[in-house]
Amino acid sequence: MSQASTADQVPPPAPSSAAPERDWAATLQTVLLPLLAIFTALVIGAIVIVVSDPEVLRLYRGFFDAPGEALRASAASVTRAYGALMAGSIGSPGEVVRGFATWGQTGDGAALVTSLAPLSESLVATVPLIFASLAVALGFRCGLFNIGAEGQLLIGALASVWVGYAVTGLPWIIHMPLAVLAGALAGAIWAAIPGYLKARTGAHEVITTIMMNWIAIRLVDWLINGPMERPGAAAKTREILATSYLPQFSSDPRVRFHAGFFLALAAAAFVYWFLFKTTWGFEIRTVGASPDAAEYSGMNISRNFVVAMGLSGALAGLAGTAQVLGVTHFLAAGFSPGFGFDSIALALLGKSHPAGVVLAALLFGTLRAGATKMQSLAQIPVDIIAILQALIIMFVAAPAMIRWIYRIGAERAVGEQVFTRGWGAS
Amino acid sequence: MSTIAESPTTATPPVLELRGITKRFPGVLANDNIDLTLEAGEIHALLGENGAGKTTLMNVLYGLYEPSEGEIWVRGQRAGIREPNDAIDLGIGMVHQHFMLIPPLTVTENVMLGIEETRAGGFLDRERAAQRVREISEQYGLEVDPEAYIRDLSVGVQQRVEIIKVLYRDADILILDEPTAVLTPQEVEELFDVIDSLIEQGISIIFITHKLKEVMAVADRITVLRNGRVVGTTIPEETTEQSLATMMVGREVSLVAEKSPARGGEPVLAVENLHVLGDQGSPAVQGVSFEVRAGEILGVAGVQGNGQTELVEAVTGLRKSVAGRVTILDRDVTDSSPRAILELGVGHIPENRTRDGLVLSYPVVNNLVLNTYYKQPFAHGIRLNEKEMTSHASKLVKEFDVRTPSVWVEAANLSGGNQQKVIVAREFSRPISLLIAAQPTRGLDVGSIEYIHGRILEKRDEDSGVLLVSSELDEIMALADRIAVMYRGRIVDVLPAEATTREEVGLLMAGIRPEEGMS
Secondary structure (H helix, E strand, O other), X not given: OHHHHHHXXXXXXXXXXXXXXXXXXXXXXXXXXXXXXXXXXXXXXXXXXXXXXXXXXXXXXXXXXXXXHHHHHHHHHHHHHHHHHHHHHOOOHHHHHHHHHHHHHHOOOHHHHHXXXXXXXXXXXXXXHHHHHHHHHHHHHOOOOOOOHXXXXXXXXXXXXXXXXXXXXXXXXXXXXXXXXHHHHHHHHHXXXXXXXXXXXXXXXXXXXXXXXXXXXXXXXXXXXXXOEOOOOOOEEOOOOHHHOOOEOOOOOOOOOEOHHHHHHHHHHHHHHHHHHEHHHHHHHHHHHOHXXXXXXXXXXXXXXXXXXXXXXXXXXXXXXXHHHHHHOOOEOOOOOOHHXXXXXXXXXXXOOHHHHHHHHHHHHHHHHHHHHHHHHHOOOOHHHHHHHHHHHHHHHOHHHHHHHHOOOOOOOHHHOOOOOOOOOO | OOOOOOOOOOOOOOOEEEEEEEEEEOOEEEEEEEEEEEOOOOEEEEEEOOOOOHHHHHHHHOOOOOOOEEEEEEOOEEEOOOOHHHHHHOOEEEEOOOOOOOOOOEHHXXXXXXXXXXXXXXOEOHHHHHHHHHHHHHHOOOOOOOOOEHHHOOHHHHHHHHHHHHHHXXXXXXXXXXXXXXXXXXXXXXXXXXXXXXXXXXOEEEEEEOOHHHHHXXXXXXXXXXXXXXXXEEOHHHOOHHHHHHHHHOOXXXXXXXXXXXXXXXXXXXXXXXXXXXXXXXXXXXXXEEEEEOOOEEEEEOOOOOOHHHHHHHHOOOOOEEEEEEEEOOEEOOOOOHHHHHHOOEEEEOOOHHHHHOOOOOEHHHHOOOOOOOOOOOEEOOEEOHHHHHHHHHHHHHHOOOOOOOOOOEHHHOOHHHHHHHHHHHHHOOOOOEEEEEOOOOOOOHHHHHHHHHHHHHHHHOOOEEEEEEOOHHHHHHHXXXXXXXXXXXXXXXXXXXXXXXXXXXHHHOOEEOOOEEO
């Protein structure tokens, strides 16, 4: 093997940026497969849109009399739906450019703000998803299935809201970070309980986190209808003080984009650094990849379970925190439309890698924001988005299907990929 | 089916002939133009190191892989074998290294699985099947009770059940894939008797192995593979173990490790009256005591499953003991954490290298710091120093001759020998005064074994104490200065290596005391 000889005379240590010498084909596939999965989901979604449109279906009954008409109507229906989805999630690039032009020439930012509103909504929807799916991904890295992100984010939101309205007289520079910290800490504690139970008693975290979800949901229900209820209103807490707000960038209520987005990106960067560049992350990943090898190497598996769950809970807590401090400014019933559960799928979609998770969250946030517009503009039910999301997850989770559809050769099985054969043989 | 020539004569065509078999995998030429003939009634040994292409070739023959080129001829006729069923129809049967038996079912039920005999109405006819199993068992001297449950049978008998499964399907060409890997020395002898009886009854056998002794003992002809090619075919009378080893490896190999007398200093490990439970909660180690001194190798011989695994786990902190004491370098480390024990200067080559010794999905770099990652210079505080880790890995890969295209290759992609060298490199690169090596060369080829044995002796000569646990008698005989024989959780005897014989240790391993009978 010619490669073996290069290993024999290893040059001075490669710089730390030394990316592992990776198979280009494999790298291409890791990017290509999710893209094809999304594309395939959109194609199948288009079929669903067509068959769910009664007008188009009526034309298909007379397909053989006027095939062109049916096909044209189908195309129009799909274009209308996806066009509305685009408009609702990203907006129109032309309008953004015109908005900038007007603003630059006249100083009137109204058009610009309007044009940016859809994009802003998409990013707002993305923020809690990034936090919560980072939480699940971090758990996965330690071999833990944290199904409790939903409960942890509720508890995080609860703590942040309480600090937000009950702690008074602090300047923004102290109050806001305090509220953020409270959310992270509360989430961490809530998740560390199942972590501790697993380490101590072996109780499976899937069971305990689900239980903790129910406790969190009921606890929040009780608090917002009882001790924390806003005087004169039902099922919501008081408004938090402005000193605890995550800053927004526009006074226009249509542009709710807030600093939580940057916080989420920072969290992703932190998780990457923590997992791949620190001894703690090394331990967590080792425990996840091979508990036996971790134990053999002298790592404390129990401690890693607690640490990983705690960190995971902190991230999930921040999902709730960002939502209350940046968007709603109070906690009410039905606060989370299931961010915590979507995040499980997103962590899988992003292959438990912080960068992948951010991209997956952006995709889902965008779809979610666009769905509302699609319903109002094109009369396409929001459920189509749920179908699209499900299809994307299904195709990403089952890459064999995508490989089969597009005739992409399988990756070489890891076990068979033996570089070195024999011993001392040339 | 059984009209095959009763006695091997040169006039009949070979029962099996592989002509120019080539099998390519992406980037790998696993079999390169291989010719192989099997005469009727012959034991043909296929010898080669791991990765030499033996298993690929047999999988081609058995219909699991389709050859890229080449032809298979059975009894003088071209055969198209596309799946195992085709092979079975042609009378070719394979006994895999890992048994495919269902423990809670009986021998008969296991044998009839897939070709169940039925009565009218679709009911299983166990009686008829059992009758055939009994006939086969008697005909070939296999001594298997058709009504016995698999879970109650020893490994050796289970293997005979596998052989019955194949004979039940009327196979007369038998492929045995590393059949002795899981057997005790006594069971190996019994297997050889079974093989003789099979041959007498007109069965032809391909015997795959990398063990030279067995080849010399049992084979009629020997074909040596290296790097997917046939290096040569010979007969035992015309060759020696040494020259076979040279053919296999492609260079001179020393089969017997050069060894100077042990120095034997202060005790580095003392185990006193240790009791440990097994996974099922039953006693696995029952009152074991021994000492390992600096500069000596204490070999623990024993058939797999006599408490050695639990003993090593208890000594290294991976398993709690129920009674007794473990002292390492004068410190009581009974039930200490694995890290506390490692940090005393204990190197551990674990029995299961792919489960415990390595994280297969990690690159070599990370595997080489698996138990030192938190120390200078690999970490500053909690920050990992990738540069140091990489240069450390590059250095060790060179020093320990790990064949890998890069230190960033995942451990899963290395061959067994190279995986083991990664572990040895990691453990030996730390300052250690006690080495615990459990089955350090299991499944490795001659070249790797030579290398690892040499390294272990080197460690001993640097005045480390070595606890060597092995079920390979040859390994114990080659390395140990003193031999402790373990049987049913107890150490039945500790013998000085130079004053003992292979046979003596072999009997003790089977629980038989040469002079006094059973203890």
